[in-house]
Amino acid sequence: MSTAFLMPTLVIFGMMIAMSASALAALYWATQDGQFxxxxxxxxxxxxxxxxxxxxxxxxxxxxxxxxxxxxK
Structure with missing residues (x-):
């Protein structure tokens, strides 16, 4: 595999993991804070x-x- 393919793939997967973690953290905060x-x-x-x-x-x-x-009127 070339690094031209590998680097963008790693960046995309890293962003996916970071966004998923922040969404889960927000959901955890909302449940602990009594929002639901x-x-x-x-x-x-x-x-x-x-x-x-x-x-x-x-x-x-x-x-x-x-x-x-x-x-x-």
């Missing part, structure tokens, strides 16, 4: 009182639903 204990509560923590859960309040410009036209 109450998934529903953690999923809803991004909402506040002004934004009801399940109702979309963020829209791209020009795509928000238009309020009904009441003709000034």
């Amino acid at each position: 204990v109450d998934i529903e509560k953690n999923a809803e923590c991004i909402f506040d009182k002004d934004e009801p859960i399940g109702k979309c309040t963020d829209y791209f410009p020009g795509q928000a639903p238009q309020p009904p036209f009441n003709n000034g």
